[in-house]
Amino acid sequence: MNSKKGKLELEILIILIIILLISGTLFGLIRAGIITVKGGESQVEVLNSEFIPFVREGSVSVENFQFCGWVEQDYSCVDPRSSFAFGEPVRFAFVVQSSPYNGYVKLVENYRVVAPSGNVVLEAEDKSNFNFDLQSSKNIESISFKDYFTINSGETGTYTINLIMYNPLLDKKVTLSKNFEIK
Numbered sequence: 621m622n623s624k625k626g627k628l629e630l631e632i633l634i635i636l637i638i639i640l641l642i643s644g645t646l647f648g649l650i651r652a653g654i655i656t657v658k659g660g661e662s663q664v665e666v667l668n669s670e671f672i673p674f675v676r677e678g679s680v681s682v683e684n685f686q687f688c689g690w691v692e693q694d695y696s697c698v699d700p701r702s703s704f705a706f707g708e709p710v711r712f713a714f715v716v717q718s719s720p721y722n723g724y725v726k727l728v729e730n731y732r733v734v735a736p737s738g739n740v741v742l743e744a745e746d747k748s749n750f751n752f753d754l755q756s757s758k759n760i761e762s763i764s765f766k767d768y769f770t771i772n773s774g775e776t777g778t779y780t781i782n783l784i785m786y787n788p789l790l791d792k793k794v795t796l797s798k799n800f801e802i803k
Contacts, residue, residue, distance in 0.1 A: 679719050
């Protein structure tokens with residue numbers, strides 16, 4: 621009986637040694653770069669903190685929005701007006717006040733232009749590119765923006781721009797609606 625028990629233990633020991641040698645050989649080949657490992661999936665955190673209900677403190681607001689005939693390099697509005705012609709650039713300038721999060725401010729600018737009939741004639745949406753990315757030590761940062769678009773054809777009348785500013789670090793979004801005329 622001892623002979624059978626000893627034979628089984630010897631077989632298990634031999635199998636474990638073979639597994640150990642094969643594993644060591646594979647790890648050595650991988651480390652030497654002879655065998656490459658294909659990483660199919662990205663690592664996912666076991667505890668994803670986005671699922672934990674947590675409100676990030678801070679604010680985002682749009683101030684001093686103006687339509688302009690021209691906007692200078694220092695973001696000052698030259699020829700403030702709200703009436704434009706077809707094909708003429710509709711320029712605008714504004715200031716965003718945002719709280720930093722862990723010393724950083726990131727802002728994304730999006731806007732939608734709606735015709736008098738209610739149809740969306742232009743939608744500028746940029747989810748992944750940050751229009752502003754800054755390291756800050758202040759409690760509130762004031763960031764100046766300027767932009768423009770052109771309406772080449774369509775209907776005359778009162779158009780609406782819905783300006784959407786988003787700070788992904790705070791997960792805060794603010795929307796401002798302003799009217800302008802196309803003649």
